[in-house]
Amino acid sequence: MANPATFDIAVVGGGLVGAAIGYGLARGGVQVALLDEGDIAYRASRGNFGLVWVQGKGLGLAPYSNWTQLSARRWPELAALLRADADTDVALEQPGGFHLCLSERELEVRVQTLTRLFAQPGLEAYPFEVLDHAALADRIPGIGSAVVGGTYTRLDGHVNALKLLRALHAGFGKHGGTYLPNTRTERLQSSGGRFVLEAHGTTLRASKIVLAAGLGNLHLAPQVGLAAPVRPQRGQILVLERVRRFLHHPLATLRQTDEGTVLIGDSQEEAGYDDTVGLAVLATLADRALRTFPALRDVRINRTWAALRVMSPDGFPVYEQSRAQPGAFLATCHSGVTLAAAHALELAPLIAAGDLGPRLQPFSAERLHVQKAT
Amino acid sequence: MFKRLPDLAAFHPDARALAVTIDGKPFAARAGDTVAATLFAAGLADCRTTPVLGSARGPFCMMGVCFDCLVVIDGQPNQQGCMIPVGEGMRIQRQQGARAVAAAAGPADGMTPEAQP
DSSP: OOOTTEEEEEEEOOSHHHHHHHHHHHHTTOOEEEEOOOTTSOOGGGTOOOEEOOTTTTTTOHHHHHHHHHHHHHHHHHHHHHHHHHOOOOOOBOSOEEEEESSHHHHHHHHHHHHHHHTSTTOOOOOOEEEEHHHHHHHSTTOOTTOOEEEEETTOEEOOHHHHHHHHHHHHHHTTOEEETTOOEEEEEEETTEEEEEETTEEEEEEEEEEOOGGGHHHHGGGGTOOOOOEEEEEEEEEEOOBOOOOOSOBSSEEEOTTSOEEEOOOOBOOTTOOOOOHHHHHHHHHHHHHHOGGGGGSOEEEEEEEEEEEOTTSSOEEEEOSSSTTEEEEEOSOTTTTHHHIIIIIHHHHHHTOOTGGGGGGSGGGGOOOOOO | OOOOOGGGGGGOTTOOEEEEEETTEEEEEETTOBHHHHHHHTTOOOOEEOTTTOOEEOOOSSSSSSOTTEEEETTEEEEEGGGSBOOTTOEEEEBOSSBOSGGGOOSTTOOOOOOOO
């Protein structure tokens, strides 16, 4: 390389969103740099729950459901590519998932939510089932009597999210991508049709940039004429010891990983940048899990953790190219696992081509600029 | 294989024999030993197989930090053998793979784990 500090595209952010886009770009033969902040970053990618989840998403923005469905459909392809490129089995399973309800009221709200979701124009409807306790007990052995019912779609699945992050990075490297760890991007500007990134004492140039820095996008986006009004939303997770496989479907808030670990999630808390765990929330998670599977009572909790989701004001992703500074792209969402296939296989080629196209138009941040009523 | 240093017997002059079972077979353990030491004394270097790959593991650190000495004691899985003194009548089982979750389940809420591979 004549000038190691010049790239076709610089991706800012080495989490699941940035790594998936970077992997997709590198596979396409683009010279990519992936700038990663380092272990002091908030790292939603290392705290997530690992679902590849479709069910219930998109109420308020039908294209988000369609985009999520597209990603779920392309996930087997991503998993196969990562197996070849990174020699890693990311343990993708898509057996369909259940959302369980612990009261009649919860079930009623759940069914109403799905009914409203599917009534939206433009939404590609998918089959779902509403099941009572007896029907659920047949399909999920061991559920407690507190589970009054639930919903099922066959599109849902899960994956080993830590292996996914590692595999995306390995695949990125395999295809010639340049990974720059401990390189926090501080300033962005465009100069002579190129973007100049000042990051941790070094300067890089790139024809295009992709902002995939999670909560860091809040301050980076305005420097290139974009808006990323994201906020942290805390989620806490309980991690139980490994047990023999007893659960063959992911549930919305409880799943058993490929290696036997049981994960119990996942709270949604407005706690600012506080990413510490708290007993009140953990106790609630544990209580619901025990009512769901009473036999987990004597299984030990090995650890707990909290992480910060990257939430937009309406909860949907933002994908946008800067009008003021074309070539600068923004990508942010709170479902970096589910959307990894869409990011690597759909979004990356659009970014490489320089036009996000009609499918992603609904995800522009313009939707967030509605004037407040006075 | 490990063997007991003969002169250490002087530190435990009142050590008595405890009747325990290891994988169902009777064994005379020595009071004052841990469960992990008991397994060594019985000539067993491995006490479990790992949950994912099924590799054999045995007590390593003998001080409670490595968690490689996990065994089933009196039906309780994932017990740290090196931190628990052996006791009269103890049923010690080497642990094969991951534990099951059915142990505490009542018949109403029981679940049947898969057979081990």
